[in-house]
Amino acid sequence: MAEAPSLFASVYALVAQIPPGFVASYGQLARMLGAPRAARQVGWAMRCCPDELPWQRVIREDGTIAGGEYAPLRRAMLEAEGVPFTQDGRVAIDRCRWQPGEAGLV
DNA sequence: TACGTGACTTTGG
DNA sequence: CCCAAAGCCACGT
Numbered sequence A: 001m002a003e004a005p006s007l008f009a010s011v012y013a014l015v016a017q018i019p020p021g022f023v024a025s026y027g028q029l030a031r032m033l034g035a036p037r038a039a040r041q042v043g044w045a046m047r048c049c050p051d052e053l054p055w056q057r058v059i060r061e062d063g064t065i066a067g068g069e070y071a072p073l074r075r076a077m078l079e080a081e082g083v084p085f086t087q088d089g090r091v092a093i094d095r096c097r098w099q100p101g102e103a104g105l106v
Numbered sequence B: 001t002a003c004g005t006g007a008c009t010t011t012g013g
Numbered sequence C: 001c002c003c004a005a006a007g008c009c010a011c012g013t
Helices: A007-015 A026-032 A039-046 A068-081
Strands: none
Touching: A007 A026, A007 A039, A026 A039
Protein backbone atom coordinates (compact mmCIF):
# COMPACT_ATOMS: atom_id res chain seq x y z
CA MET A 1 0.00 0.00 0.00
CA ALA A 2 1.01 3.50 0.06
CA GLU A 3 2.37 2.90 -3.38
CA ALA A 4 2.85 5.93 -5.54
CA PRO A 5 -0.32 5.86 -7.65
CA SER A 6 0.46 6.83 -11.19
CA LEU A 7 -1.02 10.09 -12.23
CA PHE A 8 -3.07 8.02 -14.57
CA ALA A 9 -4.78 6.15 -11.72
CA SER A 10 -5.13 9.25 -9.56
CA VAL A 11 -7.06 10.97 -12.30
CA TYR A 12 -9.57 8.16 -12.49
CA ALA A 13 -10.20 8.29 -8.76
CA LEU A 14 -10.65 12.04 -8.86
CA VAL A 15 -12.92 12.20 -11.87
CA ALA A 16 -15.04 9.43 -10.39
CA GLN A 17 -15.68 11.70 -7.43
CA ILE A 18 -17.08 14.56 -9.47
CA PRO A 19 -20.78 14.88 -8.55
CA PRO A 20 -23.42 15.18 -11.28
CA GLY A 21 -24.24 18.72 -12.28
CA PHE A 22 -20.64 19.80 -11.78
CA VAL A 23 -17.62 19.84 -14.05
CA ALA A 24 -13.91 20.32 -13.72
CA SER A 25 -11.13 21.32 -16.10
CA TYR A 26 -8.09 19.23 -16.93
CA GLY A 27 -5.79 21.74 -15.33
CA GLN A 28 -7.89 21.88 -12.20
CA LEU A 29 -7.84 18.13 -11.75
CA ALA A 30 -4.13 18.07 -12.37
CA ARG A 31 -3.72 20.78 -9.80
CA MET A 32 -5.63 18.73 -7.22
CA LEU A 33 -3.30 15.85 -7.90
CA GLY A 34 -0.35 18.08 -7.17
CA ALA A 35 0.71 18.37 -10.78
CA PRO A 36 -0.41 21.79 -12.08
CA ARG A 37 1.51 21.05 -15.28
CA ALA A 38 0.04 17.61 -15.89
CA ALA A 39 -3.15 18.83 -17.51
CA ARG A 40 -2.13 16.97 -20.66
CA GLN A 41 -1.68 13.74 -18.80
CA VAL A 42 -5.17 14.11 -17.35
CA GLY A 43 -6.60 14.34 -20.84
CA TRP A 44 -4.44 11.48 -21.89
CA ALA A 45 -5.95 9.33 -19.12
CA MET A 46 -9.42 10.29 -20.34
CA ARG A 47 -8.42 9.01 -23.72
CA CYS A 48 -8.82 5.52 -22.29
CA CYS A 49 -12.49 6.34 -21.98
CA PRO A 50 -13.47 3.79 -19.28
CA ASP A 51 -17.22 3.35 -19.10
CA GLU A 52 -17.03 3.76 -15.33
CA LEU A 53 -15.41 7.12 -15.76
CA PRO A 54 -17.76 10.09 -16.41
CA TRP A 55 -15.11 11.97 -18.32
CA GLN A 56 -17.82 14.11 -19.84
CA ARG A 57 -17.56 16.19 -16.67
CA VAL A 58 -13.98 16.93 -17.53
CA ILE A 59 -13.71 19.87 -19.92
CA ARG A 60 -11.24 22.58 -20.87
CA GLU A 61 -10.56 25.64 -18.81
CA ASP A 62 -12.40 27.68 -21.41
CA GLY A 63 -15.54 25.65 -20.88
CA THR A 64 -15.26 23.98 -24.25
CA ILE A 65 -15.55 20.23 -24.46
CA ALA A 66 -12.81 17.97 -25.70
CA GLY A 67 -13.04 14.44 -27.00
CA GLY A 68 -13.00 14.98 -30.70
CA GLU A 69 -16.07 13.49 -32.34
CA TYR A 70 -17.51 12.49 -29.00
CA ALA A 71 -17.48 16.05 -27.70
CA PRO A 72 -20.99 16.97 -28.98
CA LEU A 73 -22.21 13.72 -27.52
CA ARG A 74 -20.81 14.47 -24.07
CA ARG A 75 -22.31 17.92 -24.23
CA ALA A 76 -25.75 16.38 -24.38
CA MET A 77 -24.92 14.24 -21.36
CA LEU A 78 -23.95 17.28 -19.35
CA GLU A 79 -27.18 19.01 -20.28
CA ALA A 80 -29.06 15.96 -19.03
CA GLU A 81 -27.23 16.21 -15.73
CA GLY A 82 -28.26 19.81 -15.26
CA VAL A 83 -25.03 21.51 -16.26
CA PRO A 84 -25.65 25.12 -17.39
CA PHE A 85 -24.52 26.08 -20.88
CA THR A 86 -23.82 29.37 -22.57
CA GLN A 87 -25.16 30.63 -25.84
CA ASP A 88 -21.77 29.96 -27.30
CA GLY A 89 -22.45 26.27 -26.87
CA ARG A 90 -19.87 26.03 -24.12
CA VAL A 91 -20.25 24.84 -20.54
CA ALA A 92 -20.86 27.63 -18.03
CA ILE A 93 -17.98 26.26 -15.98
CA ASP A 94 -18.05 29.47 -13.97
CA ARG A 95 -21.38 28.33 -12.57
CA CYS A 96 -20.83 24.62 -12.23
CA ARG A 97 -17.13 24.20 -11.59
CA TRP A 98 -16.51 21.45 -9.06
CA GLN A 99 -14.80 22.84 -5.98
CA PRO A 100 -13.55 21.20 -2.79
CA GLY A 101 -16.37 21.53 -0.29
CA GLU A 102 -19.08 21.25 -2.90
CA ALA A 103 -21.52 18.37 -3.13
CA GLY A 104 -18.52 16.13 -3.69
CA LEU A 105 -17.44 16.54 -0.11
CA VAL A 106 -20.34 14.52 1.10
C1' DT B 1 17.51 4.74 -21.42
C1' DA B 2 15.68 7.54 -25.12
C1' DC B 3 12.15 9.17 -28.32
C1' DG B 4 7.50 10.08 -29.69
C1' DT B 5 3.00 11.28 -28.59
C1' DG B 6 -0.95 13.95 -26.74
C1' DA B 7 -9.02 14.71 -25.27
C1' DC B 8 -3.93 21.03 -21.99
C1' DT B 9 -2.70 25.82 -20.76
C1' DT B 10 -0.91 30.34 -21.61
C1' DT B 11 0.74 34.13 -24.21
C1' DG B 12 0.97 36.82 -28.32
C1' DG B 13 -0.66 38.62 -33.01
C1' DC C 1 -13.48 35.93 -32.70
C1' DC C 2 -9.44 32.79 -34.97
C1' DC C 3 -4.68 30.97 -35.44
C1' DA C 4 0.16 29.78 -33.95
C1' DA C 5 3.94 28.60 -30.99
C1' DA C 6 6.11 27.28 -26.63
C1' DG C 7 6.18 24.92 -22.20
C1' DC C 8 4.92 21.05 -19.70
C1' DC C 9 4.67 15.99 -17.80
C1' DA C 10 3.71 11.07 -17.88
C1' DC C 11 3.01 6.72 -20.47
C1' DG C 12 4.04 3.40 -24.41
C1' DT C 13 7.25 1.42 -27.40
